[in-house]
Amino acid sequence: MIDAHNHLGRWLSEDDDWLVDDVGELIGMLDDVGVDTVVNLDGRWGAELEANIARYDERHPGRFLTFCHIDWSVLSSDDDERSIVDTLSSQLAASAAAGARGVKVWKDLGLQVRDASGAPVMPDDPRVVSVLQTAGELNLPVLIHTADPVAFFEPLTRANERWDELQVHPEWWFGGPGMPSFRHLMDRLDHLLTLCPGTTFIGAHVGCWAEDLGAVGRMLDEHPHWNVDIAGRLGELGRTPLSFRSLVERFPDRVLFGTDCFPPAAGDYARHRRFLETTDKDFAYSGDPTPPQGNWTIDGAGLDSRLLPGLYHDNARRVLRLTD
Ligand SMILES: [Zn+2]
Structure with missing residues (x-):
């Protein structure tokens, strides 16, 4: 298997340390469960990208592929559109030359990233479009996460099916005034x-719209x-x-x-296989004792082998353009 969506870097960790302590132990577990390759979406850019590639891709060829990010803070500079695009495109070319295998675009684009005027920057902003066209020219696939679960944009009341989760993570609610709608x-x-x-794009989390697979099908x-x-x-x-x-x-x-379960654990791969390969009913979608995303259980999809x-x-x- 290839886990096309995971996190092994430092920028998401609470203590700024690597999300995985012992890479050898991780590889042993991946061997046990049949995962050949994990995509690490945490490369950022510059020295952090090089550190990720050195720790994972170079030391364990074929087992890890690190994606870079784009430093959207450049959009808040006073430079004109042309020089902002030039700066970001050269950064992307440098990341590709350093060994990045793709680009991760996170949900902050559209929700938090702002330009010099203070305006929120949307995924189809002309500056973003130019840079992501450059990604295509560099043969870098773009894994993009736009918006978030639909419930995070709905009124924050007890009727919101992710109420419990939003009590734990209030920063994940985007339904307040001035925020763009999910649609x-x-x-x-x-x-x-x-x-x-x-x-080439990969839409994270089922094309960013797991709640409406009809809409996902239309976009595909x-x-x-x-x-x-x-x-x-x-x-x-x-x-469903x-x-x-x-x-x-x-x-x-x-x-x-892809799992997005980090640090990767054998139980998460087993749970994904159970969902994909069996028609088991009424089982937990997470290894946490309290269901983190909502208080329900799931049924398997029983995909044809x-x-x-x-x-x-x-x-x-x-x-991912893996040829051998
Ligand atoms: Zn993720």
């Missing part, structure tokens, strides 16, 4: 895809360069396993396995 962000994402036909239909990973969304997919199965049957070459090679590795191999 607005997805429209901007859709427009970005239209404007970057030469760039409209954009041949759009692919989706299933990371972090067993809780959603396991509520038959719709998920239909989506994979309709797009067997476009759905990628012929769909699994694509989902588990072949689709990722194509998107």
